[in-house]
Amino acid sequence: MCNDEGAETAMGKTLAEKIWSEHIVRAVDGEPDLLYIDLHLIHEVTSPQAFDGLRLAGRAVRRPDLTIATEDHNVPTLNIDKPIADPVSKLQVDTLRSNCAEFGVRIHSLGDKDQGVVHVVGPQLGLTQPGMTIVCGDSHTSTHGAFGALAFGIGTSEVEHVLATQTLPLARPKTMAINVEGALKTGVTSKDIILAIIAKIGTGGGQGFVIEYRGSAIRALSMESRMTVCNMSIEAGARAGLIAPDQTTFDYIKGKPHAPEDFDAAVKYWSTLFTDSDAKFDVEVDLNADDLEPFVTWGTNPGQGASLSSNVPNPAEIKDPEARGAAERALVYMGLEAGMPLKKIAIDTVFLGSCTNGRIEDLRAAAEVVKGKKIASTLRMLVVPGSARVRLEAEAEGLDKVFIDAGAEWRNAGCSMCLGMNPDQLAVGERSASTSNRNFEGRQGKGGRTHLVSPLVAAATALRGTLSSPADL
Amino acid sequence: MEKFIKHTGTAVPLRRSNVDTDQIIPAVYLKRVTRSGFEDGLFSAWRNDPEFVLNKPEFAKGTILVAGVDFGTGSSREHAVWALQNYGFKAVISSRFADIFRGNSLKGGLLTVIIEQSDVEAIWAAIEADPTTSVTVDLETRTVCYNNVILPFAIDDYTRWRLMEGLDDIGLTFKNLDSIASFEKSRTSLKPATLPIRA
Numbered sequence: 001m002c003n004d005e006g007a008e009t010a011m012g013k014t015l016a017e018k019i020w021s022e023h024i025v026r027a028v029d030g031e032p033d034l035l036y037i038d039l040h041l042i043h044e045v046t047s048p049q050a051f052d053g054l055r056l057a058g059r060a061v062r063r064p065d066l067t068i069a070t071e072d073h074n075v076p077t078l079n080i081d082k083p084i085a086d087p088v089s090k091l092q093v094d095t096l097r098s099n100c101a102e103f104g105v106r107i108h109s110l111g112d113k114d115q116g117v118v119h120v121v122g123p124q125l126g127l128t129q130p131g132m133t134i135v136c137g138d139s140h141t142s143t144h145g146a147f148g149a150l151a152f153g154i155g156t157s158e159v160e161h162v163l164a165t166q167t168l169p170l171a172r173p174k175t176m177a178i179n180v181e182g183a184l185k186t187g188v189t190s191k192d193i194i195l196a197i198i199a200k201i202g203t204g205g206g207q208g209f210v211i212e213y214r215g216s217a218i219r220a221l222s223m224e225s226r227m228t229v230c231n232m233s234i235e236a237g238a239r240a241g242l243i244a245p246d247q248t249t250f251d252y253i254k255g256k257p258h259a260p261e262d263f264d265a266a267v268k269y270w271s272t273l274f275t276d277s278d279a280k281f282d283v284e285v286d287l288n289a290d291d292l293e294p295f296v297t298w299g300t301n302p303g304q305g306a307s308l309s310s311n312v313p314n315p316a317e318i319k320d321p322e323a324r325g326a327a328e329r330a331l332v333y334m335g336l337e338a339g340m341p342l343k344k345i346a347i348d349t350v351f352l353g354s355c356t357n358g359r360i361e362d363l364r365a366a367a368e369v370v371k372g373k374k375i376a377s378t379l380r381m382l383v384v385p386g387s388a389r390v391r392l393e394a395e396a397e398g399l400d401k402v403f404i405d406a407g408a409e410w411r412n413a414g415c416s417m418c419l420g421m422n423p424d425q426l427a428v429g430e431r432s433a434s435t436s437n438r439n440f441e442g443r444q445g446k447g448g449r450t451h452l453v454s455p456l457v458a459a460a461t462a463l464r465g466t467l468s469s470p471a472d473l
Numbered sequence: 474m475e476k477f478i479k480h481t482g483t484a485v486p487l488r489r490s491n492v493d494t495d496q497i498i499p500a501v502y503l504k505r506v507t508r509s510g511f512e513d514g515l516f517s518a519w520r521n522d523p524e525f526v527l528n529k530p531e532f533a534k535g536t537i538l539v540a541g542v543d544f545g546t547g548s549s550r551e552h553a554v555w556a557l558q559n560y561g562f563k564a565v566i567s568s569r570f571a572d573i574f575r576g577n578s579l580k581g582g583l584l585t586v587i588i589e590q591s592d593v594e595a596i597w598a599a600i601e602a603d604p605t606t607s608v609t610v611d612l613e614t615r616t617v618c619y620n621n622v623i624l625p626f627a628i629d630d631y632t633r634w635r636l637m638e639g640l641d642d643i644g645l646t647f648k649n650l651d652s653i654a655s656f657e658k659s660r661t662s663l664k665p666a667t668l669p670i671r672a
Contacts, residue, residue, distance in 0.1 A: 059643075088504040137549060155577035
């Protein structure tokens, strides 16, 4: 580490490089850096085998005080006061509870106000703060990058490694800047920004990089909207995406349960967390926010998207043979014809929720659209708050009534239909407009078809029955 | 972990790009709390199709999967690696892997080999022409060999050494507990802790 310092201070550092170097426990030439982890989030699906590994080796959790668990991926969103009906799901959730009890890890279980999607829970508790390293056995850990934290998803072997040592051996990533300048038009959201970015750089475009989102359009976003952008970094192939902290960040954290007691000192430190003006990124990408329109996906990966006002693309016009083949297969799976207007696509299910768009601001935006109206008789709408706290907050504002009066279902918190692990699934051939993050084949249920959309598009679609934006109402 | 030095077997052509981990193993199979038994979920949606490559008898015994670009995108589920291993795969060859999947595979001893797309296409053609073609993935010499074709691949020295010795990362990190303890002493008190719980 000492050897590198001189060379690095000669040139400015990017934000990602600053956080990285502050967390190096050990750096040796020819080996990955050993990085300290400030916060480890765990859930029921990717942790049981890791706890088993600890038990087999007779190891403890090194820092239970930097670890927190919740139940999200596999939990029902109905009848949560009753035992989980699926015995296999129940065993997995029970296993998390007993592991947390055995190893002294804090857990927020079903029925607790801080239960919910792990990436909604961390920020709402104020545990997600600038300058931290945060990991979780879930690829959408990149969400926490919105606070200027270096946050990324890990596998179960790495979960065990962090539980045992509070560190991870990691190769240094490359850095990418995505500059989004300009101002979003009304009805265009941060979801549209990130879907447009993924369509532009592709699902592998960010591979090996940490992305820093910069520019006036990013600075203008709320924390919730920034989380939506960082959340889907992984859909562009980047393990982490981050945004430098600013007053918006500080204001969000202030007053949260785990906000720093010496808040001024924390702000002073956080204010040093930015990319130096003379730092160089390995790659820079520009996107103009002025031109953006509501964006939706038509295919089976998040890079297969287009403006809502356009048509289903014609694979024959795609030059790259690999992309052409993928588009052809996607249209078959999705049951779509090339050239068909995207707005003509009829939807069976609208899903509002997930770690991408299940926060209070997302629910408010959608409620504003459906208020006093009825959803189309041809579809169902599931509204799944990202956490129990979000649900309570929404109920205090009367949003539950707005959705229920419109004909939507108001559910309890969890990952729900985003990944279709619990009973909330699409049937074969069913088509959704979903505020989640992945439109993979079968993601929301075997044979199900997914169009990724913003909360505004989800709400307008629910009213009209076909993919729509509020401007179409 | 089992040592990986060299593996010879037959190969399976998976002519698809962007095979995400939901395709490798759908979420409904992730409810188990063990590391084994995931082979029944491997590519489960596609295995209903008799034309799917794994359903063809000539490819049924393959131990090396040769896949299209961007294999393993999406979810971080290590179950994807376990499903491939439980099924019998020892190595996966592609021109590009998603970062998290690649990390998981190399932790667990499933060798992921990156070669040029044109070389992937050439292997596809060779194994489709003759499914009994013997393919060798040699970590010691960092090469893939078949039909007298030798393709070098890159892998960092550290990971190669760890796989060849069959060492797991936790054991290696435990040798540095002193460094971890001294780092912890220097951490700023401004960082949050989950305990004690603050409401």
